[in-house]
Amino acid sequence: MNANEISDQLLTWTIKNSGAEHRQYLGMSAISACPTELYRWMTKGRHWDTRSHLSCYSGYLFESDIKHRLMAIYGHLLKPGRELVADFDHRYMGHTDGEIDALLLEIKSVTNDKLERIRSVDRRIPRNHYEQVQAYMRHGGYQLAVVVYVARDTGALWTTEITFNKPVAERLDEKARSILAAVDANREPKCTCGRCQP
Secondary structure, three states: OOHHHHHHHHHHHHHHOOOOOOOOOEEHHHOOOOHHHHHHHHHHOOOOOHHHHHHHHHHHHHHHHHHHHHHHHHHHHEEOOOEEEOOOOOOEEEEOOEEEOOEEEEEEEEOHHHHHHHHHHHOOOOHHHHHHHHHHHHHHOOOEEEEEEEEOOOOOEEEEEEEOOHHHHHHHHHHHHHHHHHHHHOOOOOOOOOOOOO
């Protein structure tokens, strides 16, 4: 046994246990993505390269750590995550990070540079995070969410509250319906991001 063998085995194990999913459903966490991309993920699967696996594994590590800290602080008020299924189609699903005293909890790990940009420059959370939370609130019956950001490189923390926005949630449901209809029709929807190759 040598360092190279240990490195290879460690990387192989991490990739196998990264938490990356090969979904046969439309995930609420990704509903902001391009319709073409979402369609392809459902019909052909999503490609996970090594970097994506490592990022996914790292994200779950930070999520677990934040939950551990919140449990130490709030105890029984912290509830585990839930599986959410849309009432109009069981193929549109989400998995929450948890809840605190009936508030939806979402945990995001980012770089410190991104966190500072969110806090100080944009002064709002990224659209994909916002829409994910709106989808979860719609299908989980939440009126308020707390999003906890943790910087992977510095440990900095920031939290913000998001209120339920019904028009946004309804628009996302309509988007989900259209993608699922495209899957049923075996007809790829139009690209909206400009990056999808034919």
